[in-house]
Amino acid sequence: MARTKFTIPPVKASAPVAGVDKEILTKTADDGVYPLAMAKEIRLDRIQPDPEQPRRSWDEERLQELAASIREQGILQPIVVEYVDDGDFFKIVHGERRWRAAKIAELETIPAIIRKVDGSTRLIRQLIENIQREDLNDVDRARALQQLKVNLGSPSWEVIAQKVGITKRRILQLVDITKLPEPVQEDIRSGHLTEKHGRAIKIVPQEKQIEFAESVRSTQLSGDESLEVARVLKGEPAKTVGEAVAEVKERKVRKQEDKASPQEQDGPRAQTQEGAEQNRPKGKGNPPGEAQVAVQRDPLAHLAPIPELIRNTDLQAADPHKARIALRMIILAAVQTLMRVK
Numbered sequence: 001m002a003r004t005k006f007t008i009p010p011v012k013a014s015a016p017v018a019g020v021d022k023e024i025l026t027k028t029a030d031d032g033v034y035p036l037a038m039a040k041e042i043r044l045d046r047i048q049p050d051p052e053q054p055r056r057s058w059d060e061e062r063l064q065e066l067a068a069s070i071r072e073q074g075i076l077q078p079i080v081v082e083y084v085d086d087g088d089f090f091k092i093v094h095g096e097r098r099w100r101a102a103k104i105a106e107l108e109t110i111p112a113i114i115r116k117v118d119g120s121t122r123l124i125r126q127l128i129e130n131i132q133r134e135d136l137n138d139v140d141r142a143r144a145l146q147q148l149k150v151n152l153g154s155p156s157w158e159v160i161a162q163k164v165g166i167t168k169r170r171i172l173q174l175v176d177i178t179k180l181p182e183p184v185q186e187d188i189r190s191g192h193l194t195e196k197h198g199r200a201i202k203i204v205p206q207e208k209q210i211e212f213a214e215s216v217r218s219t220q221l222s223g224d225e226s227l228e229v230a231r232v233l234k235g236e237p238a239k240t241v242g243e244a245v246a247e248v249k250e251r252k253v254r255k256q257e258d259k260a261s262p263q264e265q266d267g268p269r270a271q272t273q274e275g276a277e278q279n280r281p282k283g284k285g286n287p288p289g290e291a292q293v294a295v296q297r298d299p300l301a302h303l304a305p306i307p308e309l310i311r312n313t314d315l316q317a318a319d320p321h322k323a324r325i326a327l328r329m330i331i332l333a334a335v336q337t338l339m340r341v342k
Contacts, residue, residue, distance in 0.1 A: 039078065041109040047081060047090045047099060052119070052147065053126055056140045057189055058100065066097065067104035075102060078111040082122070090114070093122050094129055123148050127164055138195040139185050142174040176202055184213045196223030203230035208241055215241050225252070 027033035079095025092099055093115060102110045117125070127144045136144075149160055161168045177188060177198045184201055187193040193201075197216055200223065201209050212233070216226050225248055232244040239247075 036113070038114040040112055040114060042081065042090055042112045043109050044099065044103055044107060047079075047092060047110070047112070049092050049096050049099070050122070050126070052123060053092070053096060055096070055136055056143075057137065058097070063097070063101050063104060066101035070098075070101055070105040070107065075107075075111055078113050081112045081114055082117055083114055093117050094125065119151055123151055124163055137189045137191070138174055138198070139177055139189040142177045145171055145174060146178065173199060181206075181210055181213075183210060187213060187217070192217055194223055197221075197226050199223075200226035200230040203227070204233045204241075205237065208233065211241050215245055219245055219249075221245070221248075 075098060077095070077098070079098050080093040081090035082093050083089075084091050090112065095112075099110060123144065127141075127148060145160060145164070148164070149155065149157070152159070152163075157168050157171050161171055164171075173195065177185060177195060180188075180198055180201060184193065184198065188195060188198050193213065193216065197213070201213050201216070204212050212230070215221075216229075221229065228248045228251075229241075229244045232247055233239060233241065236244075
């Protein structure tokens, strides 16, 4: 049996709308009001997502929130679809998120505007829409830019930059993400790593990239710290990832120590605390903070618990990277203390 070709039906009279004067609904072109012939209510099962849609992942929690809003308020903005004759269905141009949420809300139909859009224009609009929403992850954004370049006949990145409103430098940074190992790309897509982390991982030799990515996650390195570690690994290839991370962590500790003035550490503050100790009335209990006064009088006092700490640490069960970092920080603190004593 031959399939009946889809034809756009004539515009039906509008149904009464709550809170709207009936006279408004009967306005004509003479009143400056025109019917929108391509605006329809379409069953959800007649609609399919665009397989070339830039977005590849969806935040389920946000979809549930949108679905709850749709149950309460309905669809506030129609989606845009294109009719596909070879298949007799409507392909989404804009509004896939609303369509998915409407399905969760168990609606039967959704308001839609039917348009004919060529492939490259559709992709540009989808990409720009997602960029403006600022919630498209960088991996999907990078792959969409690559697809757009192909659809437009492989023009220069300058041309792509003009069309989507992103600088060429930023586009090249995004495209570089697609050269990373797939597990690293998945971490960026899921939000466990950022595009800046990806830039750092790209610097290190390929055989160390996955290990470096795991270390960045486990040690919670910032993007800037990751770039610093990557430069260490590039400059000193013999170093392990753990050693490079430890070195950068030590630098951070030293910077924090250097910010504290020696006069503040050993000068008036210590004298003031010692004077308070001498002038304290006898027979009273020791107030909180006396241990700190003791440390100021004996700079080595705060190192006393370190041997016990080491004895109570199960180094075999501990994360080896974290154990090495902790040990290096203890040694560094001890050396700095001894230098102050001298």
